[in-house]
Amino acid sequence: MPKIEGTERIDPYRIRVPKGFVQGMKTEGIIFVDEILEQELEFDSVKQVANVATLPGIVGKSLAMPDIHTGYGFPIGGVAAFDAEQGIISPGGVGYDINCGVRLLKSNLTKDEVEPKIRELVDLLYTHIPSGVGSTGKIRLNYEELKKVVRKGAIWAVEHGYGDADDLKRIESHGCLDGADPEVISKKAYERGKDQLGTLGSGNHFLEVQYVDEVYEPEIAQAMGLFKNQVTVMIHSGSRGFGHQICDDYVRDMLQAAKKYGIELPDRELACAPFLSKEGQRYFSAMKGAANYAWANRQCLMHWTREVFLRVFKVSPKELAMRVVYDVAHNIAKEEFHIINGKRRRVVVHRKGATRAFPEGHPELPDCYASIGQPVIIPGDMGRVSFVLVGLQRAMDETFGSTCHGAGRLLSRTQAIKQAKGRAIKEELAQRGIVKICW
DNA sequence: ATGTCC
Numbered sequence: 138m139p140k141i142e143g144t145e146r147i148d149p150y151r152i153r154v155p156k157g158f159v160q161g162m163k164t165e166g167i168i169f170v171d172e173i174l175e176q177e178l179e180f181d182s183v184k185q186v187a188n189v190a191t192l193p194g195i196v197g198k199s200l201a202m203p204d205i206h207t208g209y210g211f212p213i214g215g216v217a218a219f220d221a222e223q224g225i226i227s228p229g230g231v232g233y234d235i236n237c238g239v240r241l242l243k244s245n246l247t248k249d250e251v252e253p254k255i256r257e258l259v260d261l262l263y264t265h266i267p268s269g270v271g272s273t274g275k276i277r278l279n280y281e282e283l284k285k286v287v288r289k290g291a292i293w294a295v296e297h298g299y300g301d302a303d304d305l306k307r308i309e310s311h312g313c314l315d316g317a318d319p320e321v322i323s324k325k326a327y328e329r330g331k332d333q334l335g336t337l338g339s340g341n342h343f344l345e346v347q348y349v350d351e352v353y354e355p356e357i358a359q360a361m362g363l364f365k366n367q368v369t370v371m372i373h374s375g376s377r378g379f380g381h382q383i384c385d386d387y388v389r390d391m392l393q394a395a396k397k398y399g400i401e402l403p404d405r406e407l408a409c410a411p412f413l414s415k416e417g418q419r420y421f422s423a424m425k426g427a428a429n430y431a432w433a434n435r436q437c438l439m440h441w442t443r444e445v446f447l448r449v450f451k452v453s454p455k456e457l458a459m460r461v462v463y464d465v466a467h468n469i470a471k472e473e474f475h476i477i478n479g480k481r482r483r484v485v486v487h488r489k490g491a492t493r494a495f496p497e498g499h500p501e502l503p504d505c506y507a508s509i510g511q512p513v514i515i516p517g518d519m520g521r522v523s524f525v526l527v528g529l530q531r532a533m534d535e536t537f538g539s540t541c542h543g544a545g546r547l548l549s550r551t552q553a554i555k556q557a558k559g560r561a562i563k564e565e566l567a568q569r570g571i572v573k574i575c576w
Numbered sequence: 577a578t579g580t581c582c
Contacts, residue, residue, distance in 0.1 A: 234577040271579045329579075340577055381578045
């Protein structure tokens with residue numbers, strides 16, 4: 138018996154949300170869950186998969202990755218592609234934290250070398266990397282400068298001394314989407330964003346010092362410069378108040394647009410506009426600006442991480458060899474080409490809590506990864522392991538080149554806080570040798 | 577995710 142009435146199991150890893158689950162579905166939904174994860178499925182998130190299938194111009198199926206949970210309009214873990222000529226774009230399909238994403242750094246240090254200094258290292262990282270709700274950083278930008286960040290993304294950061302050009306190669310889209318328009322972003326967004334560049338944020342955003350515990354594919358690990366017991370750093374952050382404000386502004390805008398273009402919405406949170414309409418293009422340009430801000434943000438966070446490591450371990454930059462393995466966006470909409478029913482089509486792929494996972498040979502991959510596929514970074518939950526994977530052709534065939542984005546969420550934030558009441562999580566982690574600092 | 581309610 139399926140957990141959610143009306144859904145059907147296709148195979149051990151997929152369930153179907155048939156047309157008719159909600160009225161007006163143009164295609165079926167597919168959710169990638171095994172029988173264990175199926176037990177955690179929320180009715181609301183399944184309904185959201187079905188609702189997305191009603192939107193104009195949807196191409197292929199309305200998809201959800203294994204870490205699916207209920208989000209704003211679209212489910213988190215949702216992947217949906219819309220025809221670039223006939224389809225829509227929706228802020229709800231990207232999420233409030235535009236270009237929330239993960240960056241993995243490697244070093245030349247080993248676990249044995251870092252362990253004795255982990256307390257000092259973590260303390261200094263905490264001092265130099267601002268975090269928490271509303272946190273501001275060491276970078277103060279005026280509007281003109283922030284507009285440059287909007288246009289140039291991580292390139293802006295490198296040009297201003299935060300890292301070097303080599304870092305840019307191993308960032309999705311090289312850390313900059315062309316076509317970001319600073320003029321379609323509100324004054325309010327600029328106000329919120331101008332002092333927040335180079336800040337981590339809150340919630341599940343983190344900076345974690347890790348080590349390579351196990352290598353499953355030696356050749357792939359080698360191509361990424363990863364080896365057993367090597368110390369790595371994972372950074373999970375996004376576009377802070379800047380992207381949040383842009384999403385907020387455009388959800389309102391798109392509600393009007395949906396009305397104007399006669400788009401029937403099963404849920405107001407699916408507010409959208411035709412991709413080619415001026416409203417659709419305006420959101421897309423603003424979203425690109427927020428995505429670029431997020432890439433500049435992670436670039437700055439990485440730069441200070443590198444500086445802290447250099448100080449604590451008193452080594453030269455060459456000896457430390459702290460380099461980007463890869464940086465992925467997991468909340469974004471992108472114009473891409475995909476083969477659907479044998480035909481190559483230009484589509485707008487919405488990935489909301491889903492990671493791009495392009496296979497070997499894809500033209501968007503940097504040379505160093507051309508023969509192994511795109512690195513995919515999947516953070517685990519606190520105190521557990523994270524994963525580095527590569528995209529395969531199967532992802533291209535089934536999910537528009539996408540996979541899951543993290544550990545998922547079994548409890549809402551408030552539920553989790555309530556359930557954890559009385560627990561000393563910091564001490565629990567300390568007993569397992571994990572040093573944790575949180576604002 | 578988020579100046580966790582304009």
